[in-house]
Each structure stands twice: as structure tokens, then as C-alpha cells.
Amino acid sequence: MEGEREEIKKGPWKAEEDEVLINHVNKYGPRDWSSIRSKGLLQRTGKSCRLRWVNKLRPNLKNGCKFSSEEERLVIELQAQFGNKWARIATYLPGRTDNDVKNFWSSRQKRLARILQTPSSSPSSSQSHKNPGEVPFLHDFPTLEVPNFSASMEEDLSSKSSYIDNSEMIKLVGLPDMVEPNLPALETNLFQLQFNHADQKTPCMESQSQFPFPHLPQPQPALTLSPESQELVARLDDPNFFDVFGDRDVSQELGNGAQFPVEPTFFELESCKSCGKRKENPMTPDSFFDDFPTDMFDHMEPLPSPSEW
DNA sequence: AAACTGCTCAACCGCAACCCC
């Protein structure tokens, strides 16, 4: 109880504090956090010191870099696989912390929740969601239907013995894969894709390339689409495809029973995220996708969170 | 140009697991 009398400093860290913390880690390694305070080095809790180190001071962190499209993909897929196990997910993203992943995911959730808000829904609905890892908007928007192709894929996949686990596969499949169904094994092409668009990358991509992504826990097999899904994919190229949505309000459309909200394409995300700006063109296919929440599909699975498995 | 809105990021809190005595 003595310790409580000592003032515990909170709030933003100063450079001097960082320096002290770094020195401590250099001497003793990233441990004994509580001893930093007991030795009087810093008036911070061990917890706070650890957090500061892990989130900001640790070497090889990609501070200030937006998530690349590959990273986004990984997060989406790993979240579907592991649930809100941010620390675990972060281990697959070199240079990213669990906090980064958490923040990334939660901002996507917020964005999506806001986009899906209909006039009839309670304005506070998006704020009342206690668990961002779940699918709040599905509860709030009962008329939002699970996309047909997803359901059909479920059936389709369940009949294919090559898939490890039906429910898991459904979660792992992202639309970019469907848009580029001919991509062979995704994981093996990850870097190729990355380098193909290296000129659009933020500088931090260079450092990213120094840290090859470790293998995903479960490699994605080449995607096989159900006939319905393939038809849907084919329609993405159809100019009339966009007539389905036209200039209608997306949220209203969803409220009437969603057609099939579509995740931005891989390359759309690429150009959008890396430059950090939205496209101006009002209704190009790209901007069209841009107006959709990028994670709309990520939450369609009716299954409980994988963390409950 | 100012006000407003949304987004990102850093940090805190509570809880649970782990470790050590």
C-alpha cells in the first residue's frame, strides 16, 4: 500500500521516459517491468511500461504505417479463424502489435456499423455493442440477409472433402479471392502481388518485405466456387451489375434485404489504402466498392465466435 | 474560414493465466 502513495504517472509518455525504459530493456531484457518503478526509474506501473515497450518502443514496429492490403487480408482471415485473439493474430503480422490489430479491426467495425445504420435504427445502437468481435449489426438489422453465394458456398463446400472444415472455410474466403478466382494458391502469391504493386506502397512496405509473413495456420486451398458464386463473380464484370445498386442508398438497399454487399477488390484496397485517399470519381466500379464496408462479409458467418470453440 | 464529423492511435482498466515462494 506504500506504493499507492507514490504518484503513478499516467498519460502520454515523454521521450525521457522512453529512454529510461529502453535502457532498462537493454540491460535486463523485456521483463521485470514492475521493477522499473520499484527501482524508482519511472513513476509508471509495470503494466504501463510493458505496454509502452510492446506497442511503441519495440524494434521493428511499423509505427505510423497503414495496414497494407495484405495485412488487411490476413487480419480478416485470421480474425475469422481465431476470433478476437489479437495477440495471436498479431504474431502473423510482423511489426504489428495486438493493439494495432485491435484498433484496425475496431475502426472497421465502427465504420461498417455506421454505414449500415438505417434511419429506423436507434442512433445509439452502434455504441451499445459490447463486443466488437461479434456481429452487432446483424442483430440490429434483421433484414440483412446473408449473401446467397455464401450460403450456397456453405452447401457446396460441405460436400467437398478437400476442405478441412466447412465453417472454417466459409470464413476464410474473402471476396478478393472470388474476384480473382483464378489466383492459384493465395498465400504463395501474396508476395508477388505485393511486389507487383510496390510502386503504390507506402515506404513502410519496404520494411515489411523484410519480414515475410509466416505461414498461416491453415493454408488456403485454391478456391472452388459454387455455380451460383461463379455467376455472381461473373456479374461483377457485367456493367449492368451496378444497376442493381445504382445510386440507391446502400443502407436502404440493405434494409430491404441486401443484394450482396461486396468487399472491395484486392487492388481497390491497395490503391485506396496505400494512398490514404478516397477516389473522387463518383461511380466507377472502384469507387463503388469503396463505398461498401470492406468487412461486410467478414461478419456474415452465423457461427459463434471462433474464440468459443 | 469555421464548425462538424469521423478516424486513428495511444493508453488505461479489468480480468485471467502464469510463476514463484
Added chain:
DNA sequence: TGGGGTTGCGGTTGAGCAGTT
């Protein structure tokens, strides 16, 4: 083996920034 201390994790919050109106 139990208790206290430490560490790790996930959820949440708030400040500051950027974009939009």
C-alpha cells in the same frame, strides 16, 4: 498446495488529426 505478485490479453476510452460541409 495456496497465495501473492507479475505478465499478458482484450475491451474501452479520449485526444488529436484529417477530411468534409
